[in-house]
Amino acid sequence: MAVAAARFRHARYSAAVAHTHLPGVDPDDFKAALGRWASGITVVTAAGPEGPVGLTVSAFSSVSLHPPLVLVCIGQASWTHDVVTQASGFGVHILAADQTEVSNTFAGSREDRFKDLPWEGGHHGVPMLEGALARLVCERHEVVEAGDHSILIGRVLQADVTDVNPLCWWSGGYRHLADARG
Secondary structure, X not given: OHHHHHHHHHHHHHHHHHOOOOOOOOHHHHHHHHXXXXXXXXXXXXXXXXXXXXXXXXXXXXXXXXXXXXXXXXEOXXXXXXXXXHOOEEEEEEOEOOOHHHHHHXXXXXXXXXXXXOEEEOHHHOEEEOOOOEEEEEEEEEEEEEOOEEXXXXXXXXXXXXXXXXXXXXXXXXXXXXXXXX
Protein backbone atom coordinates (compact mmCIF):
# COMPACT_ATOMS: atom_id res chain seq x y z
CA MET A 1 0.00 0.00 0.00
CA ALA A 2 2.80 2.45 0.89
CA VAL A 3 4.58 1.61 -2.37
CA ALA A 4 1.43 2.38 -4.40
CA ALA A 5 1.01 5.72 -2.60
CA ALA A 6 4.66 6.57 -3.23
CA ARG A 7 4.34 5.72 -6.92
CA PHE A 8 1.23 7.97 -7.16
CA ARG A 9 3.14 10.81 -5.47
CA HIS A 10 6.05 10.18 -7.86
CA ALA A 11 3.79 10.45 -10.95
CA ARG A 12 2.12 13.62 -9.66
CA TYR A 13 5.48 15.21 -8.74
CA SER A 14 7.07 14.26 -12.08
CA ALA A 15 4.19 15.83 -14.02
CA ALA A 16 4.48 19.08 -12.02
CA VAL A 17 8.25 19.30 -12.48
CA ALA A 18 8.02 18.58 -16.21
CA HIS A 19 6.04 21.80 -16.71
CA THR A 20 8.37 23.94 -14.61
CA HIS A 21 11.15 25.81 -16.39
CA LEU A 22 12.96 28.59 -14.61
CA PRO A 23 15.33 31.01 -16.31
CA GLY A 24 18.92 29.84 -16.39
CA VAL A 25 20.88 27.03 -17.95
CA ASP A 26 19.15 24.70 -20.39
CA PRO A 27 18.33 21.44 -18.53
CA ASP A 28 19.99 19.30 -21.24
CA ASP A 29 23.17 21.41 -21.10
CA PHE A 30 23.14 21.19 -17.31
CA LYS A 31 22.85 17.38 -17.38
CA ALA A 32 25.57 17.12 -20.05
CA ALA A 33 27.95 19.28 -18.01
CA LEU A 34 27.36 17.32 -14.81
CA GLY A 35 27.78 14.07 -16.74
CA ARG A 36 31.42 15.02 -17.21
CA TRP A 37 31.98 14.68 -13.46
CA ALA A 38 33.47 11.23 -12.81
CA SER A 39 32.11 9.67 -9.65
CA GLY A 40 31.79 6.46 -7.77
CA ILE A 41 28.48 4.63 -7.55
CA THR A 42 26.68 3.97 -4.30
CA VAL A 43 23.59 2.06 -3.28
CA VAL A 44 21.70 3.56 -0.35
CA THR A 45 19.53 1.22 1.72
CA ALA A 46 17.09 1.54 4.61
CA ALA A 47 14.60 -0.58 6.50
CA GLY A 48 11.04 0.19 5.48
CA PRO A 49 7.69 -0.82 6.97
CA GLU A 50 7.19 -3.33 4.14
CA GLY A 51 10.80 -4.56 4.07
CA PRO A 52 14.17 -3.28 2.91
CA VAL A 53 14.41 -0.57 0.25
CA GLY A 54 17.34 0.79 -1.70
CA LEU A 55 18.35 2.87 -4.68
CA THR A 56 21.43 3.64 -6.73
CA VAL A 57 22.88 7.07 -5.95
CA SER A 58 25.82 8.85 -7.56
CA ALA A 59 25.44 12.09 -5.55
CA PHE A 60 27.40 11.12 -2.43
CA SER A 61 30.03 13.05 -0.48
CA SER A 62 31.79 13.34 2.81
CA VAL A 63 30.71 16.36 4.87
CA SER A 64 32.71 16.34 8.10
CA LEU A 65 35.35 14.32 9.90
CA HIS A 66 34.36 15.49 13.42
CA PRO A 67 31.64 14.31 13.71
CA PRO A 68 31.85 11.84 10.82
CA LEU A 69 29.11 12.97 8.41
CA VAL A 70 28.26 12.03 4.82
CA LEU A 71 25.50 13.11 2.47
CA VAL A 72 23.49 11.51 -0.30
CA CYS A 73 21.04 13.30 -2.59
CA ILE A 74 17.76 11.52 -3.25
CA GLY A 75 15.25 12.58 -5.89
CA GLN A 76 11.93 13.54 -4.34
CA ALA A 77 10.18 11.72 -7.19
CA SER A 78 11.77 8.40 -6.21
CA TRP A 79 9.32 5.91 -4.74
CA THR A 80 11.96 5.12 -2.09
CA HIS A 81 12.42 8.77 -1.09
CA ASP A 82 10.07 8.88 1.89
CA VAL A 83 11.18 5.57 3.36
CA VAL A 84 14.89 6.40 3.13
CA THR A 85 14.67 10.02 4.31
CA GLN A 86 12.37 9.16 7.24
CA ALA A 87 14.28 6.09 8.43
CA SER A 88 16.32 6.46 11.62
CA GLY A 89 19.32 4.99 9.83
CA PHE A 90 20.56 4.11 6.36
CA GLY A 91 23.42 2.32 4.67
CA VAL A 92 25.75 3.61 1.97
CA HIS A 93 27.48 0.98 -0.16
CA ILE A 94 30.34 2.20 -2.34
CA LEU A 95 30.21 -0.32 -5.16
CA ALA A 96 33.14 -2.42 -6.31
CA ALA A 97 34.11 -2.79 -9.98
CA ASP A 98 32.31 -6.14 -10.25
CA GLN A 99 28.97 -4.76 -8.98
CA THR A 100 27.53 -3.28 -12.18
CA GLU A 101 24.51 -5.59 -11.91
CA VAL A 102 23.89 -4.48 -8.31
CA SER A 103 23.90 -0.87 -9.49
CA ASN A 104 21.49 -1.68 -12.33
CA THR A 105 19.18 -3.60 -10.00
CA PHE A 106 18.86 -0.71 -7.55
CA ALA A 107 18.56 1.85 -10.37
CA GLY A 108 15.63 -0.05 -11.93
CA SER A 109 11.98 -0.22 -11.04
CA ARG A 110 11.98 -3.68 -9.42
CA GLU A 111 10.36 -3.68 -6.01
CA ASP A 112 12.15 -6.91 -4.97
CA ARG A 113 15.63 -5.42 -5.34
CA PHE A 114 17.06 -7.53 -2.52
CA LYS A 115 15.97 -10.83 -4.06
CA ASP A 116 18.98 -13.06 -4.73
CA LEU A 117 21.42 -10.56 -3.16
CA PRO A 118 23.29 -11.45 0.02
CA TRP A 119 22.70 -8.92 2.80
CA GLU A 120 22.59 -8.67 6.56
CA GLY A 121 20.94 -6.36 9.10
CA GLY A 122 23.08 -3.63 10.65
CA HIS A 123 22.47 -0.89 13.25
CA HIS A 124 18.93 0.57 13.07
CA GLY A 125 17.95 -2.56 11.11
CA VAL A 126 19.73 -1.14 8.05
CA PRO A 127 20.05 -3.75 5.27
CA MET A 128 23.76 -4.05 4.45
CA LEU A 129 24.75 -5.57 1.10
CA GLU A 130 27.75 -7.84 0.85
CA GLY A 131 30.63 -7.40 -1.59
CA ALA A 132 30.89 -3.60 -1.64
CA LEU A 133 34.17 -1.71 -1.79
CA ALA A 134 33.10 0.12 1.38
CA ARG A 135 29.98 0.12 3.56
CA LEU A 136 28.81 2.85 5.91
CA VAL A 137 26.05 2.51 8.49
CA CYS A 138 24.61 5.94 9.19
CA GLU A 139 22.20 7.48 11.64
CA ARG A 140 19.96 10.17 10.13
CA HIS A 141 21.40 13.54 11.15
CA GLU A 142 19.43 15.98 8.98
CA VAL A 143 17.36 16.19 5.80
CA VAL A 144 17.55 19.36 3.71
CA GLU A 145 15.16 20.01 0.82
CA ALA A 146 17.00 21.34 -2.23
CA GLY A 147 15.10 21.76 -5.48
CA ASP A 148 13.78 18.40 -6.67
CA HIS A 149 16.06 16.43 -4.34
CA SER A 150 16.51 15.94 -0.60
CA ILE A 151 19.99 16.03 0.87
CA LEU A 152 20.15 13.28 3.47
CA ILE A 153 22.99 13.83 5.93
CA GLY A 154 24.02 10.89 8.07
CA ARG A 155 26.34 10.44 11.03
CA VAL A 156 28.54 7.45 10.30
CA LEU A 157 28.34 4.80 13.03
CA GLN A 158 30.30 2.04 11.30
CA ALA A 159 32.62 1.79 8.30
CA ASP A 160 33.82 -1.41 6.59
CA VAL A 161 36.34 -1.31 3.73
CA THR A 162 37.88 -3.81 1.31
CA ASP A 163 40.84 -3.55 -1.03
CA VAL A 164 39.28 -3.83 -4.49
CA ASN A 165 38.74 -1.40 -7.38
CA PRO A 166 35.68 0.88 -7.48
CA LEU A 167 32.83 1.01 -9.97
CA CYS A 168 32.77 4.47 -11.58
CA TRP A 169 30.33 6.51 -13.67
CA TRP A 170 31.39 9.03 -16.29
CA SER A 171 29.70 10.54 -19.34
CA GLY A 172 26.61 8.36 -19.15
CA GLY A 173 28.25 5.00 -18.57
CA TYR A 174 30.08 2.71 -16.18
CA ARG A 175 33.86 2.98 -16.14
CA HIS A 176 36.57 0.92 -14.52
CA LEU A 177 39.91 2.17 -13.28
CA ALA A 178 42.91 0.34 -14.69
CA ASP A 179 44.47 -0.04 -11.23
CA ALA A 180 43.11 2.00 -8.37
CA ARG A 181 45.51 0.55 -5.83
CA GLY A 182 48.64 1.58 -7.84
